[in-house]
Amino acid sequence: MDGDTPRPRFLQSPNLVSRDVAGDTVVVPICRGVGDLDSIFTFNAVGTFLWGLLAEARSASELAALVARRFRVPEDAALADVRHFLAELAGVGLLETL
Numbered sequence: 001m002d003g004d005t006p007r008p009r010f011l012q013s014p015n016l017v018s019r020d021v022a023g024d025t026v027v028v029p030i031c032r033g034v035g036d037l038d039s040i041f042t043f044n045a046v047g048t049f050l051w052g053l054l055a056e057a058r059s060a061s062e063l064a065a066l067v068a069r070r071f072r073v074p075e076d077a078a079l080a081d082v083r084h085f086l087a088e089l090a091g092v093g094l095l096e097t098l
Helices: 045-053 060-071 075-091
Strands: 010-012 016-021 024-029 041-043 095-097
Touching (some): 010 075, 060 075, 075 095
Antiparallel strands (some): 016 024, 024 041
């Protein structure tokens, strides 16, 4: 991408509730049925870090740079993992794309 092309930015959906439980994040969409246990999502340490960052709109490359720095991994590997994570979140309706 060239520098003039706007990059999509991602943000937590407002239609959910999330809580920190023993260092992991638990996310429950509020638009689904109360007893629908398939609608509960949990994130490990990296997912929890990303989820916190997604409280503000950010691009995949911004997120990857922060993950690479925090977890001391190569930025290209972080970017691949971040894109996968974002695709999964978008697929289940946990993200808004701006």
